[in-house]
Amino acid sequence: MPTGIFSNAWISQSAKILFRGATPPDTSKFRLCLANTATLSRSSSLADFLASELLPNNGYARASANFGGDGSYDSTDQRHELPTISASFTASGGALQFQTAFLIANSLAVSSKSFTNANVNATSDRITIAAHGFVNGDKLVFTADSLATLPGGITSGIIYQVASVTTNDFQLQPNGDGTTIDITDTGSGTFRARSANGIIVAYAVESSPITVPDGQGYSYQIPLVVLNSGYVTGS
DSSP: OOOOEEOHHHHHHHHHHHHHOOOOOOGGGOEEEEESOSOOOTTOOHHHHHHHBOOSOTTOOOEEOBOOSOOEEETTTTEEEOOOEEEEEEOOSSOEEEEEEEEEESOOSOOEEEEEGGGEETTTTEEEOTTOOOOTTOEEEEEEOTTOBOOBTOOTTOOEEEESOOSSEEEEEETTOOSOOOOOBOOBSEEEEEEOOSEEEEEEEEEEEEEEOTTOEEEEEEOOEEEOGGGOOOO
């Protein structure tokens, strides 16, 4: 079981919470996610993690993280040891395979929604996804499936905000900007609108991919420790 490594973004956010009084994340919105890659690192962006997250196929869904208590301070190693974080996944309709698990704070339960170029209106700058469930202000990252090309005006790796929401469609704004994204063409193929609310807390990389056979469950655990500042290694 690999030790969870805190992201650089979470280390900075923790300092803001501890020393500046920033609002802590909602404990009910910590979710464990899976990715079938070993290339993510402490310095990887939120968009990098989300672009690698498994698609909601074969039963995959973000799992609520269970912390199981407050942990305790180890006076010998001078660190606070959190209870092991755990979450369960069940494969359905096919096997699940992953190599990295990562924890997101203040996240949405939905991982991603698919749509095609036929769902993009370059005149009204609106994207149609039936019963998408997003609200104004939700954040999204977009990726294109194999052989697909994202609509003009939408760039991979960029976080956008949902705006002008209706039940079945929405527009996009640059993150933190009030202007609407000008969609210049509909692109081609199938795309993914990936939920980008929240912040990457920690991740763990297995030495080789783990396969969960169809119909079987898997409980994943990540041990975490918070070190004394004089002993910080990022773990």
